[in-house]
Amino acid sequence: MMTSKIKLLVIDDDDINIFIIKKIVEKTGYNVEMISKTNGQIAIDYLAGVVSSAEQLPQLILIDINMPVLNGWEFLEAYEKLGIAQSVDMYMLSSSVYENDIEKAKTYSTVKGFISKPLSIERLTELLKLVERQSSGF
Template structure:
């Protein structure tokens, strides 16, 4: 990672969840540049704008249920972009449906499914995985 800064993109339309994640990020002690987008379409626009830049996300946390472009639609659109930069993606959802967890496994780019709320320990784990 460039200058040990982690670029985190959170795609979630829930302001409270974004606030909580920001607080958790601050407590990790990592140098994190966090950007949040309220839906998948805004996230796709952000990725297009930062492609090849040092601000391109290293880690993306994706909510499933959002307006405009939901988490699954975001993933479908992302795959069409043919991005070659390494990005670790995780579904971050309050969904308890087994089919959502299984569906997440069908996307090669998705490394896992995290149930909300995100914990500081889990986020630190994800940050450490980026260093490998």
């Protein structure tokens, strides 16, 4: 397991869900810095600030679909306008069971997949393992 920290951004308006993800992160055993934002607009503002200050971008972003201000889809549109060249592993994390949401997620080149809530320890461990492999250049 890698000792450098993995930066995870969770975009979800549900405090309980954020708390659960935080607990799951702790159980994976990975060194993770988890940042949470409660809607897409706050997340876009945060990422724009990260880019302008040349800080490290999150390597993994989990996005809820249904949120106030900017929902998950609107976040993706705004994210693409930021022009971030660095590849970030982004996954839609939603309680939506609509097939069209899953299909819509596939239309975004920035989205690597669709995860149904609740997030499991096993699934998050898989994602962190992928991030780790990419950071070490395989």
